[in-house]
Amino acid sequence: xxxxxxxxxxxxxxxxxxxxxxxxxxxxxxxxxxxxxxxxxxxxxxxxxxxxxxxxxxxxxxxxxxxxxxxxxxxxxxxxxxxxxxxxxxxxxxxxxxxxxxxxxxxxxxxxx
Amino acid sequence: xxxxxxxxxxxxxxxxxxxxxxxxxxxxxxxxxxxxxxxxxxxxxxxxxxxxxxxxxxxxxxxxxxxxxxxxxxxxxxxxxxxxxxxxxxxxxxxxxxxxxxxxxxxxxxxxxx
Numbered sequence: 001x002x003x004x005x006x007x008x009x010x011x012x013x014x015x016x017x018x019x020x021x022x023x024x025x026x027x028x029x030x031x032x033x034x035x036x037x038x039x040x041x042x043x044x045x046x047x048x049x050x051x052x053x054x055x056x057x058x059x060x061x062x063x064x065x066x067x068x069x070x071x072x073x074x075x076x077x078x079x080x081x082x083x084x085x086x087x088x089x090x091x092x093x094x095x096x097x098x099x100x101x102x103x104x105x106x107x108x109x110x111x112x113x
Numbered sequence: 114x115x116x117x118x119x120x121x122x123x124x125x126x127x128x129x130x131x132x133x134x135x136x137x138x139x140x141x142x143x144x145x146x147x148x149x150x151x152x153x154x155x156x157x158x159x160x161x162x163x164x165x166x167x168x169x170x171x172x173x174x175x176x177x178x179x180x181x182x183x184x185x186x187x188x189x190x191x192x193x194x195x196x197x198x199x200x201x202x203x204x205x206x207x208x209x210x211x212x213x214x215x216x217x218x219x220x221x222x223x224x225x226x227x
Binding site: 102 | 146155156157158161206215216219221
């Protein structure tokens with residue numbers, strides 16, 4: 001069936017390195033994607049979003065890349081910090097007019113000093 | 114402007130009891146969404162409500178689960194006759210309109226059924 005999934009369940013990086021978290025989606029009709037960060041015991045926190053008419057979008061230390069040809073999404077975090085340690089989810093908005101989000105399983109990012 | 118408020122943060126219920134989870138959306142938000150998250154999994158959509166209306170409940174179990182968003186007061190997710198499989202974190206999100214804007218999540222209610 002249609003799904004949004006992640007390639008790597010766990011990613012360990014050294015502080016200061018760049019992190020790349022990947023996501024694959026299967027619904028070619030999807031036109032809006034969001035990355036969320038979830039720390040232990042907390043709710044998902046919006047990081048960045050991108051619409052299908054874009055290939056790249058940048059925020060503060062984060063960049064999202066969208067490759068519609070292979071239905072792939074990635075989140076790049078520059079100069080990763082200990083505070084970036086969390087589980088990261090990509091989500092696909094299939095609401096057809098509202099925020100009905102389909103979440104992937106998540107990638108745990110562990111930042112080591 | 115306070116964020117999405119959920120209470121209680123933790124709820125313990127015995128099998129067969131009822132669980133009532135509350136969600137107060139952000140000020141000015143009239144669209145509410147409920148999601149369920151099992152340990153080590155992503156969030157699963159349950160239901161989308163606007164004031165006094167259920168718009169999409171395609172993710173709600175057919176029995177024992179219900180949701181409402183009255184004209185006044187918080188949105189309520191109600192689980193009757195809870196079973197151990199209902200143990201999960203339940204998150205509420207709100208947005209000012211249906212689409213085109215991000216949804217803001219609350220801190221969740223962690224339900225444990227014993």
